[in-house]
Amino acid sequence: MLFIVIPVFNRWAFTEACLHSLRQQTHADFRVIVVDDGSTDGTGQRLRHDFPEVEVVDGTGQLFWTAGVNAGIRQALRQGADRILTLNNDVVAAPDFVARMLYWAQRLPTALLGPLELDAHTQEPVYGGEVFSWLTHRRQDLLQTLAPEQRQGLHPVTYLPGRGLLIPVAVFAAIGLFDEKRLPHYLADFDFTSMARRHGFPVYVNYDAHLLTYPEESGQEQTRRHRSLRGYYQHLFGIRGGGNLRNFTHFALKNCPTPLVPLFLLNGYARRLTGYFLH
Structure with missing residues (x-):
């Protein structure tokens, strides 16, 4: 069923x-x-x-x-x-x-x-x-x-x-x-x-x-539609934040091939820290 x-x-x-x-x-x-x-x-x-x-x-x-x-x-x-x-x-x-x-x-x-x-x-x-x-x-x-x-x-x-x-x-x-x-x-x-x-x-x-x-x-689209410092904080640290750094770190450590983890994390952090205002 x-x-x-x-x-x-x-x-x-x-x-x-x-x-x-x-x-x-x-x-x-x-x-x-x-x-x-x-x-x-x-x-x-x-x-x-x-x-x-x-x-x-x-x-x-x-x-x-x-x-x-x-x-x-x-x-x-x-x-x-x-x-x-x-x-x-x-x-x-x-x-x-x-x-x-x-x-x-x-x-x-x-x-x-x-x-x-x-x-x-x-x-x-x-x-x-x-x-x-x-x-x-x-x-x-x-x-x-x-x-x-x-x-x-x-x-x-x-x-x-x-x-x-x-x-x-x-x-x-x-x-x-x-x-x-x-x-x-x-x-x-x-x-x-x-x-x-x-x-x-x-x-x-x-x-x-x-x-x-x-x-x-989507939550990410609504947050970016009205950009603000508060929205930026929620983007990076809120549970519903599309760029949540903690969640991304867990995802990377669980799924990225081990030799690529350092580069993948640096790349991902940079994208999340800057992407809120660029897209």
Whole structure:
């Protein structure tokens, strides 16, 4: 059984649209667990009233993304899940999204899969995976290297985000859950998928499965939209900071090849210290 796990905190309009899109799936044999981490906008009550088929797990208000996802995964595993799909609430799944993800999952049962992401407003592709160089700290964006006729099927990548990530349960048995202690919010998904790949689980973007996203709604984009010294501090040290130096250090020490760690850290620190004001 496939379980879909969605961590939420407020922003009911996004959660509602996401869950409606799941109701419209052509393949409906799955269960949904929403982890409501102390929402104050009535999300918990609306979930139980408007979506009675959804199981709600209540959080403490301090789970953030990683612990929230883990809470939902633990609940799914207790109920016998054989695959888990982590999903953010600010996405809308195409009607055949689940079917197209499971099509490849059944053919490659040990693979982790992520979708091609489209801008919800323009329908243009915005994220199609990356191949990352630990030596140069550069990302090869597959959307820039693949010709339009190649944008189908599976393409191997270095890591995947968690906003539409299909995971076979064998991965959890091999490497555990997401690292909520060292990576409470950002980078936990890249860390988890990188570790899974090193343990022999292939990692692919599935260009046949489409997920509509709102790039401008990410925490990093909102912080950079109104740049300030306070925002800069949050960027570097806040739990939701996209450039959090502590999180980056943990990610580097866990995933970068050992001989490249010093250079990788220096490069990464420089990018994070200057990138907030340059991009």
